[in-house]
Amino acid sequence: MLELRGLSKHFGGVKALDRLDLTIDEGEIFGLIGPNGSGKSTTINVICGVYPQTAGSVLFRGELMNGKPPHQRLRAGLARTFQNIRLFPTLTVWQNLWVAQNSPGDIARQGFLPRWFGTTRRTRQEIAELLELADLGHKSDELAANLAFGEQRRLEFARAAAARPKLLLLDEPAAGMNSQEIDDLSWRIRRVRDSGVTVLLVEHVMELVMGVTERIAVLNFGHRIAFGTPSEVQRNRAVQEAYLGTSAAEAGPADGSA
Amino acid sequence: MSDFWFEFVEITQTVGDGLLFGATYALIGIGFTLIFGAMGKLNMTYAGASLAGAYAGLAAFTFVNAPALVVFLVSALASGFIGFVVYVACFRFIPVNNHLAALMASIGALFFIDEIVIHATDGSPLTFPAMFEYVMFDLGPYGIRGDLLFVFVVCVVSTAGLVYVLYRSRLGLATRAVSQQDVAARLCGIDVHRTNAITFVLAGLLGGIAGSMTAAAVGVLSPLVTIPLTVKGLIVTVIGGLGSIPGAIVAGLLVGGLENVFLYFRGVNERDMYVLLLLFVFLVFRPHGISGTAIDRD
Numbered sequence: 001m002l003e004l005r006g007l008s009k010h011f012g013g014v015k016a017l018d019r020l021d022l023t024i025d026e027g028e029i030f031g032l033i034g035p036n037g038s039g040k041s042t043t044i045n046v047i048c049g050v051y052p053q054t055a056g057s058v059l060f061r062g063e064l065m066n067g068k069p070p071h072q073r074l075r076a077g078l079a080r081t082f083q084n085i086r087l088f089p090t091l092t093v094w095q096n097l098w099v100a101q102n103s104p105g106d107i108a109r110q111g112f113l114p115r116w117f118g119t120t121r122r123t124r125q126e127i128a129e130l131l132e133l134a135d136l137g138h139k140s141d142e143l144a145a146n147l148a149f150g151e152q153r154r155l156e157f158a159r160a161a162a163a164r165p166k167l168l169l170l171d172e173p174a175a176g177m178n179s180q181e182i183d184d185l186s187w188r189i190r191r192v193r194d195s196g197v198t199v200l201l202v203e204h205v206m207e208l209v210m211g212v213t214e215r216i217a218v219l220n221f222g223h224r225i226a227f228g229t230p231s232e233v234q235r236n237r238a239v240q241e242a243y244l245g246t247s248a249a250e251a252g253p254a255d256g257s258a
Numbered sequence: 259m260s261d262f263w264f265e266f267v268e269i270t271q272t273v274g275d276g277l278l279f280g281a282t283y284a285l286i287g288i289g290f291t292l293i294f295g296a297m298g299k300l301n302m303t304y305a306g307a308s309l310a311g312a313y314a315g316l317a318a319f320t321f322v323n324a325p326a327l328v329v330f331l332v333s334a335l336a337s338g339f340i341g342f343v344v345y346v347a348c349f350r351f352i353p354v355n356n357h358l359a360a361l362m363a364s365i366g367a368l369f370f371i372d373e374i375v376i377h378a379t380d381g382s383p384l385t386f387p388a389m390f391e392y393v394m395f396d397l398g399p400y401g402i403r404g405d406l407l408f409v410f411v412v413c414v415v416s417t418a419g420l421v422y423v424l425y426r427s428r429l430g431l432a433t434r435a436v437s438q439q440d441v442a443a444r445l446c447g448i449d450v451h452r453t454n455a456i457t458f459v460l461a462g463l464l465g466g467i468a469g470s471m472t473a474a475a476v477g478v479l480s481p482l483v484t485i486p487l488t489v490k491g492l493i494v495t496v497i498g499g500l501g502s503i504p505g506a507i508v509a510g511l512l513v514g515g516l517e518n519v520f521l522y523f524r525g526v527n528e529r530d531m532y533v534l535l536l537l538f539v540f541l542v543f544r545p546h547g548i549s550g551t552a553i554d555r556d
Contacts, residue, residue: 048445074447086442088435099431102447116429163447 001026001198002047002167007056008222009042016042018222019056024167029189029199031213031230033206035242039222040202041083044169047200048080049073061166074102077166081156081173089145093136093155096144097127100162126162133188134158150181157188167198174205186212210234218242267399272518278406279475280514281413285468286487287494287506288417289461295501296437296457299357302364303344305488306371308465309481311337312386312473313375315466319387326387326474330412334466340371341462345455368488376481383480386473409471416467417507420460424503433457437501486530493537499547508548 002024009017017039024030034040045051047058049070058065065073088096101123114120131137134154139147144155153173160168170189174182182205189212193199203209209216209230216233218226220242226233233239286305293301315333318324324332348363393404424430433453435443444450472487473479494513498505513533520532540547 050441050445069449070441070444071447071449074445079447080445082442086439088431088438088442090438091431091435095431098428099435099443099448100446116432117423117427119428159446 001061002200003059004043004047005057005059007043007046007058008054009039009046009051010054015222017046017053020219020222020224022217022224024198024200026198027193027196028215029193029201029213031209031216032200032202032219033204033209033216033233034219034225037221038219038242040219041171042222043219044080044171044200044202048078048169071102074163074165078169079160079163079165079167080169081160081171083172083175085149085152085156087144087147087152087155087159090143092141092143093131093147094127094140096155096159097130097162098123100159101126101164103164126164130158130162133161133191135184149176153177154188157185161192161197165197167200168192170199170201170203172203172205173201174203174208177205179207182208182211269519269522271400272522273515274400275403275406276515276518276521277511278402278410278514280511280517281410281417282468282472282475282510283490283494283513284507284510285413285416285464285471286491287498287510288420288503289465289468290491290495291498291501291503291506292420292457292461292464294495295503296433296454297349297360298437299349299360300364300492301344301349301458301461302361302488303348303367303371304341304461304465305469305491306368306484307340307344307462308337308469309473309479309484309487310340310371310375310469311335311462311466312469312479313378315470316384316386316473316479320384326389329387330467330470330474333470334463337466337469338459338462341458341460341465342455344462345458349454349458350451368484372481372484375484379481381481383478383482386470386477386479388474388477391477406475409475412467412471416464420464421503423460429453429456489530490533493533496537497540497547499549502547502549505547505549512548 002022004020004022007017007020008015020039020043032040032043042051046053049065049068053066060073060076060078063076065076088099091099098119128137131140134157136151136155136158139151144152147155157170157173174185177185186208189199189201201209201213213230216228216230217224218233218236218239225238225242226236228236286308289304289308290300293299293304311333314336315329318332319329344364344367348367349360352360352363388405390404390408395402395404395407424434432443432448433456435446436448436450436453440450472483490513494506494509497512498507498509513536516536517529517533520529524532
């Protein structure tokens, strides 16, 4: 599905990402974790084309993505959410979703006028489904700027799903969420996956990552330091050191909820 | 008393005419503000390109004797096309953050277009066709010029069309999405270069209508109009608040109305001076313009 080969991103002398290799299989929920500044967000930004990579390559469904602008990557099936919410504030909830419906098949099929000026029954139905997924049906005519924080997060998730991606990149979707909201989010992530979308989850909140992902890669200083199932990763000594510091890891095994 | 009444009618009549003609200023202001809203850049070529569009319409009038309505249509289409060319030449390939380069390029393009027009017309004013110029509506003591009313109606209809496109169609929503959240819009699959180009074409269509309506209301088209129209368009844009379409509409009518007030009291020679003073009054006391903050941008 997604393959990163020797992917590097340097900002001046800072190696935010250093020769990262990673393969994500179709249909899985893959977690990417690591301490602050370990290169997680940089990875997402390079994958979806916000930053050009310094070296290495991004292969998506066997196709080389290097040098392609973000909108082309989206049309190839790569969609994402943002850590700091970036909705279109003066568009309504419904319009935010409508604008984001840029899946490749539809674009090719629709003519200029229906694409830019009309809505088909199918697009309306899809938006209705997304509103239901995000539990925002009652707010569909509200401006995005007027939504509460949690609602904005849900809308951002739905907006990324609106493009009907093959791979959904979630950049810290649980930041600032309470336990109940995290449960809802896990349900939402699983539901999207069950509809045939592969998910790459970049996250700090272990409650979410450990509960929902099937495989995890751990980054530190731009390197991959561990890889495996959630329970394997939790037991990994290098991971404990990275998160808790050397002495804490020596003091005894962590209980897993780092 | 009857003297006062007479004067009152005169003043309100002249303000009314100004408001009707102000609709063309509003349209030009909307064009400037639209592009500023989309890219955060001023397209100085805009008013010049609008008049060049009107010249293309005039060519249709001169060479194939097209009826006035076709002349207006050709003006709009030609101006839309010029808008696209200007986008490609002055904005598309200049780095996003280099505002000064784009500004200078567009000023250069303004003079370039102006020179082409001067060359093609030998710099002399040409008659421009109007519609309903012999119609006069009587409204009590007032008279409404048919051609001015037509200009006003056309401007209102085009503005309504633009507002519909911007706020109700996916095309307009996409351009607004780009102006609000550039990066997010790209990552939602919106091709920013394309929506910017479309914005320029839309603004160009509007400008061609404004240019031909200006020429139709005045009756002649001359290269001498370019600079005053550019200046008035910018004044309207600043007074309305950069990026604000409702602001540009109000400011256009305001400038049109006040212009005729100045004309009435101070004569044609001093008129534009006071209009320019209005600009400085706004820049000093209300730099964000009428609308307070430019809406639709964050």
